[in-house]
Amino acid sequence: MRKDREPADNEAILRGAGLRITRQRRIILDILHATEGHPDAAAIHARAVAQDSRISLATVYRTMRALEDSGAIQRHAFEGGPARFEQAPPDHHDHLIDLDTGEVVEFKSDRIEAIQEEIAARLGYEIVHHRLELYGRRVAKGVKDRK
Structure with a gap:
């Protein structure tokens, strides 16, 4: 993920989508902010449960879906593989x-x-x-x- 958007910006997006900002969602947002590249939900989940074992894969998917729906991130399915995510880029690539x-x-x-x-x-x-x-x-x- 790129560092163009701060975790607090994404918190506002999630609130706007009607999601509460829980400790678990904050962990997911911090992971997104710190991750380079195009992680998939399983990789995000693995890093999240290392910090809080109660974080479910469903919470990761709900969080990613709300960010995607808002345009904050883009979802890619390269060559039929698992969905991978990147922060919406400021310019096309x-x-x-x-x-x-x-x-x-x-x-x-x-x-x-x-x-x-x-x-x-x-x-x-x-x-x-x-x-x-x-x-x-x-x-x-x-x-x-x-x-």
Whole structure:
């Protein structure tokens, strides 16, 4: 998760969704704030129960759903795997998923964005939302372009 939003900001979001801010939810929010990358609910839950064994997976899912519904986080299901989460980014980016390790690499490309806009315009559309996910395997060093 990114550090763009403080746990207190997410507390306000949860209150707005009608959820009480319990000690368990505070733990979940602190974990989200401290976690790098794109954790899944099971990873968040595992870290949470290490701090409070009474935190259920259902509480994690309810908390994540309220944050997702508010737009504070985004849910991804890369290659049919478990849902993974990231704080809603301030600017658009795409993802490259390593099929061997599951690592998610974020990247930006003005060139790709321009091509997408060009294609949409040529077909008579305006893009209002999109996601680009690339799936690959790391190429051994020294290997040149494969054609």
